Amino acid sequence: MTQPPNVIADLIAEGAEIDDLVSGLDAEGWATATPAPGWTVAHQIAHLAATFRLAALAASDAAAFQSVASRLSPDFNANVVAAMAGFLAEPPPVLLARWRDERAGAEKALNALPPDQMVPWLVRPLPAVVLAAAGMMETFAHGQDIADGLGVRREYTDRIGHLVGFAVRTWDFGYLARGLEVPDAEFRFELTAPSGTVWAFGPEDSPQRVTGPAADFCLLVTRRRHRDDLALRATGEIADAWLGIAQAYRGPAGEGRRAGQFAPAAR
Numbered sequence: 336m337t338q339p340p341n342v343i344a345d346l347i348a349e350g351a352e353i354d355d356l357v358s359g360l361d362a363e364g365w366a367t368a369t370p371a372p373g374w375t376v377a378h379q380i381a382h383l384a385a386t387f388r389l390a391a392l393a394a395s396d397a398a399a400f401q402s403v404a405s406r407l408s409p410d411f412n413a414n415v416v417a418a419m420a421g422f423l424a425e426p427p428p429v430l431l432a433r434w435r436d437e438r439a440g441a442e443k444a445l446n447a448l449p450p451d452q453m454v455p456w457l458v459r460p461l462p463a464v465v466l467a468a469a470g471m472m473e474t475f476a477h478g479q480d481i482a483d484g485l486g487v488r489r490e491y492t493d494r495i496g497h498l499v500g501f502a503v504r505t506w507d508f509g510y511l512a513r514g515l516e517v518p519d520a521e522f523r524f525e526l527t528a529p530s531g532t533v534w535a536f537g538p539e540d541s542p543q544r545v546t547g548p549a550a551d552f553c554l555l556v557t558r559r560r561h562r563d564d565l566a567l568r569a570t571g572e573i574a575d576a577w578l579g580i581a582q583a584y585r586g587p588a589g590e591g592r593r594a595g596q597f598a599p600a601a602r
Contacts, residue, residue: 342467343446345494349471350438353383353478356487358431365427369484370559370592376484377430379477381422382415384434386473387441389418390466393454394444400455407457411586441470458585468501472583476557483559483597491529491550499526499549502556502583503536509580512588520573526552543571545578556583563594 357365357376365377374382393400407414422430448454450464461469475498482489503524510517523541526534526549534549545552547567554560555567555578562578569575582588 342464342471342497343442345497346445346467346470346474347438347442349474349478349494350442353474353481354431354435356478356481356485360427362427364485365430367484369480370596371480372590374480376481377423377427378419379481379484380430380434381419383473383477384422384430384437385415385418387434387437387470389457390470391437391440391444393456393466394441394448394463397455404455404457415586445470465501465504468497471495471497472501472557475553476559479554479557479559491553493528493530493532495549495553496528496534498553498556498583499524499534500536502552502581505583505585506577506581508585509577509582509588512582512585513580515580518573522574522577524552541571543569543574543577545569545574556581558582558589558591560597561592561594564592564597564599566599 357380360367360376365375367376368374369376369379371379389400389403392403408417422433425433445454445463445467448463450462452463453460454463454466456466456469471494475495479489481487503522506522507517509515520543521538521541523537523539523544524535525544525546527547528534528549545567547565551560551565551567555562555565558581567578569578580588
């Protein structure tokens, strides 16, 4: 696959798209429930603000980031709640402004680094360009929750290519998050971009294959749709099992979405 040219520009554009969804909401709109149990639109934006704040710190001050990381609890969910708390305490207009500031800070800090410069992160150091792609994953996932909560149908673009590449790179996260043994296998991914381009990864002769729309692949690996509600196809026993546990993040898998929760026509 030829990666889309500028992950920072695409990260900015993706953030602006989510900004458009929430900027005109009143207080009731910010309190709208999303498919993530217990999370409103405000929770989703608070989480994104906290994540981008941490990414900006990692990209601009490695020592300060390491200091913060060393104080994190072993309880992943407790860390998420604590990171969001200060943002959630703000009224919606202030939360929105703070999210915009945190986004801009992370985008600026990551853009200032050579793409291959290693940046400390929560699981392991990542090249700056890969950390930016992880930011695309977070923005896509939580933006999807917001869109679903508000009843908005998203129009995907080839910007999702950064998330596709990140998810292929981290294909083993679903096993690691569950304490499962990672199979000794190489996957072949053939995914059709919104533009119609086919993005391919892995050996052409691999018996373990995943094919289908790239947007569905992104919804799968962010666990925003159940595999049964997607047009993805797996060939091979290992690949088929992978569709049930795929995720592009190392935290707990969470509840995910139920089969039939989102009809295919709503994709």
